[in-house]
Amino acid sequence: MIIEYRKKKGSDEWHFCTKCPNYPTEDYESWCGATRPPGGKMCEECILLEESNEKDCEPKIC
Numbered sequence: 824m825i826i827e828y829r830k831k832k833g834s835d836e837w838h839f840c841t842k843c844p845n846y847p848t849e850d851y852e853s854w855c856g857a858t859r860p861p862g863g864k865m866c867e868e869c870i871l872l873e874e875s876n877e878k879d880c881e882p883k884i885c
C-alpha cells in the first residue's frame with residue numbers, strides 16, 4: 824500500500840496518520856511510498872496510532 828507522508832516545512836518529522844493531532848494540513852511537503860520516507864524521523868504519535876489500531880491512523884492512500 825502506497826501512502827502519503829507529510830512533514831511541515833522546516834520540520835524533519837514525517838506524519839502519515841490523518842488522525843494524528845499534528846498531521847500537517849497546510850504548508851507541508853508530501854512524499855508517497857510503500858516504505859518510510861528517506862531522511863528525517865517519524866512522528867511517534869503516528870507510530871503509536873498505527874500500532875494501536877489501523878482505524879485510528881487512517882493513512883491517506885496515494
Ligand SMILES: [Zn+2]
Nearest residue numbers: 838843866869
Ligand atoms: Zn504524527
